[in-house]
Amino acid sequence: MAFTATVGNQQVSCGEDQSMLDAFLRAGVWMPNSCNQGTCGTCKLRVVDGDVDHGDSPADTLTAEEREAGLALACQARLRSDSVVETLGGAVGGGITHPLRDLTATVLSNDEIARDTRRLLLELPEPLAFHPGQYVELTVPGTQLRRQYSLANTADEDKVLELHVRSVSGGAATERWIFTSMAVGDQIPVTGPLGDFFLPAEDSDDGGPMVLIGGGTGLAPLIGLARTALSRDPGRRVLLYHGVRGVDDLYNLDQMAELTKVYPAFTFVPVLSHEAPAAESVHREGFPTDHFIEDVDSARGWSGWLCGPPPMVEAGVRAFKRRRMAPRMIHREKFTPATD
């Protein structure tokens, strides 16, 4: 059984067990979304007419008053009747939407690139359109568990997806699958693209300076974003900080060196939080957000991009505002713990 959701002048069929967000994105209708697990509230919408089942919507994200007022989380809510909904915010990404798709990918490589860190290359049977910085979901074989990994690719690298995965102690996806049983040649289901962590459309990108701060494998989407921004505007100032515990956690250093060589206004700053840098090394000690404050006097007119654990992202938001970056120019992708 399916119900119809009407948003603006578009109609989308939603299956009984399908979230509204899933149905909209598959139909190529853009809806703001970020975490897709009910914790961020980005996909909040208003149900103007009709009934929904809020499913597992957390009370913190969708309060009783908001439910009363007709709001719903598109990533959690299922339609229970034909409904009319409206989004609360404006469209982003220049209105260009890449439909959500399910594909079966082949594992091309699964290499250890740093301490407890793997790079997965997944070959797709056909190209997948996405915005650099978005993510895909992998389903752990034999389970319903889904895990989200950012793409390190640029938009033209649409046949082989690059994901960076860090091992999580006891993790169903990492310890019991990617780091142990996943083999080259395995066929795995991939769903994507998802998320709102991407650059403005090229014609509305002002080419302004950018600072990107990644913690651990939070580097992945920043690589796609930085390379895309630099190819749009090779003279653009791009500062990329990679925060890790120690030297053994750093990776993609050759790629960073190459970017530094090709683009004089690109700077890569590796920052070690738990290790003193060796004498004369380029590594810095401490936290990347503190180094940003030391390095940049004013971030007026800059955009900021943060991907990593929530405390790092929150420290980054504060650091950017302290240097007077406009809050609407601050973009964040938080690693949120799996809820299952």
Add this chain to the structure above:
Amino acid sequence: MTTTSETTTPDRSWIADITMTELERNPYQAYERLRQEAPLAFVPVLGSYVASTADICREIATSPDFEAVITPAGGRTFGHPAIIGVNGDIHSDLRGMVEPQLQPVEVDRWVDDLVRPIARRYLEAFEADGHADIVTQFAEPVSVRSLGDLLGLQDVSSDKLRQWFGQLSRSFTNAAMTEDGEFVNPDGFVEGDVARAEIQAAVDPLIDKWIEEPAETAISHWLHDGMPPGKTRDRQYIYPTIYVYLLGAMQEPGHGIASTLVGLFSEPEQMEEVVDDPTLIPRAISEGMRWTSPIWSATARISKVPVTIAGVDLPANTPVILSYGSANHDTGVYDAPTRYDIKRPPLPHLAFGAGNHACAGIYYANHVMRIALEELFEAIPNLERNTSTDIEFWGWGFRGPTSLPVDWEV
């Protein structure tokens, strides 16, 4: 042993001890007690009945048994016919005169282009300084310049417009009355008279010009709209409404911006949320308007017939001052009303009044405040309150912070 049965009349003598100075410094204590003990009471210092709860304010504001009346001090300041104190055909004509420019579809057409550059200009003047008084350097100038330009007063400086609303405001709320119904402080109206004379000297030549050459300014529209060809409204007929604008509409968006900021500073987490997500600004403003209502106690109604309200018998022709700032702290409606909290249930408030005299500029004012705060947080997202001094609020008729020193890293 004998027992006597006594009926005790509650002691209301404290109401006679309320002073204007106390109300202007902080009306909340006296009004909290009024709401509890005498929500519709005659307050001698004001020479008038006062309604202090949400229910009674709303009932009177929307009752067919009441019509508008201007407070005595307000009438002395503005003259007749001011839009806030008239009824019937004159009121309909004046509302019909001001409303076309204030319709949401009309405001949407120009408000961003009007207000945003003004807000940016004032921010540019001090954003490199690292410190400012938000009231005098931003909230008030943005408020007066936006409306001044809309009215057609581009040549009147923002400082002059701020001076005028201050003079008119103090005169309008020079409300203390003797037992004989005389003003306690008649000299308090002098500065209002001075302001009116200056306003007429500045606006008369513009009116002369707009009578001959209609322009896209609000006052020009007031002269011409709805009039037969070749006729204009008499200037003396529209001046009292010009004063209403030059006081309330000039001063109050500035009060609203500043009070909202003070409220947000009192809740640092909410401040951070609003700075990070500008879509929350309208909600922050709505709560700011409830928390410290800019038009705290400046409008009144008068009974047309004998009525009984909340158990109080009022003869015909009894004026009642509607204290919306008090109604918006009514614990029957709001939990912990003295706390600024954007998370509270978004219940309607009375900051813009109710009934057919509800503020005509609600939509415009809300957008001026929104755009001002959007630009402020965009330019200075690291705004911090300077805590070396306490923030002082002032006013009973109109209320807001007198200054708001802030710092930021540059």
